Amino acid sequence: DAKTTQPPSMDCAEGRAANLPCNHSTISGNEYVYWYRQIHSQGPQYIIHGLKNNETNEMASLIITEDRKSSTLILPHATLRDTAVYYCIFPGGYQKVTFGIGTKLQVIP
Amino acid sequence: DSGVTQTPKHLITATGQRVTLRCSPRSGDLSVYWYQQSLDQGLQFLIQYYNGEERAKGNILERFSAQQFPDLHSELNLSSLELGDSALYFCASSVGNSGSSGANVLTFGAGSRLTVL
Numbered sequence: 001d002a003k004t005t006q007p008p009s010m011d012c013a014e015g016r017a018a019n020l021p022c023n024h025s026t027i028s029g030n031e032y033v034y035w036y037r038q039i040h041s042q043g044p045q046y047i048i049h050g051l052k053n054n055e056t057n058e059m060a061s062l063i064i065t066e067d068r069k070s071s072t073l074i075l076p077h078a079t080l081r082d083t084a085v086y087y088c089i090f091p092g093g094y095q096k097v098t099f100g101i102g103t104k105l106q107v108i109p
Numbered sequence: 110d111s112g113v114t115q116t117p118k119h120l121i122t123a124t125g126q127r128v129t130l131r132c133s134p135r136s137g138d139l140s141v142y143w144y145q146q147s148l149d150q151g152l153q154f155l156i157q158y159y160n161g162e163e164r165a166k167g168n169i170l171e172r173f174s175a176q177q178f179p180d181l182h183s184e185l186n187l188s189s190l191e192l193g194d195s196a197l198y199f200c201a202s203s204v205g206n207s208g209s210s211g212a213n214v215l216t217f218g219a220g221s222r223l224t225v226l
Contacts, residue, residue, distance in 0.1 A: 034214070034215075036215070041146075041197060041220070041222075042219065042220075043111060043113075043199055043201075043217030043218050043219050043220055044152065044199070044201075044215075044217045045111075045217070046214045046215065046216065049214065087151075087152075091213075099144075099151050099152035100151045101150070101151045102151065
């Protein structure tokens with residue numbers, strides 16, 4: 001299995017940036033890092049992915065270290081609706097890849 | 110609406126019974142993945158199909174089986190149900206087969222909640 005390490009939980013004040021870290025030290029050179037989130041018991045939702053360069057879309061930014069062993073998902077202005085479990089994975093084919101328990105982000109009013 | 114349709118949304122059944130969960134992938138997607146999520150647990154990969162063929166198998170029990178049909182919809186069959194099989198079952202679909210590609214994003218359905226009494 002492709003393993004990632006994330007803190008089990010984080011708090012963030014509403015309106016502030018939420019920075020969610022992920023370690024993926026065993027990632028290989030051609031494997032992308034993907035971030036998903038799951039709000040309550042809904043189906044997980046794709047957020048962003050990247051290979052080497054930093055990426056940004058309408059939902060978030062992804063910062064990948066130069067050695068690619070870790071990355072940080074940034075939600076620039078967290079809202080209460082961003083309260084969710086955030087998963088970092090590098091599927092390498094999605095075979096036998098579990099999403100783990102992710103980081104439970106609680107946005108506080 | 111993600112474009113991935115799962116039915117039924119909720120299912121309550123008894124131990125020893127058999128159920129079938131159905132998934133219609135997003136239009137144009139060839140891969141279908143099944144995941145199990147027990148209470149407060151992560152998503153556990155069960156099985157993947159690509160264009161009708163099984164491509165990867167996770168920790169899927171022998172009591173469980175799946176298939177993908179020519180129209181690309183998939184069914185997950187759970188038999189001899191036990192209390193511990195109570196969980197959310199998610200289906201996801203993607204265009205391709207490999208997550209190494211930067212374009213192979215998974216789109217998840219809303220899930221089927223199975224309760225075994």
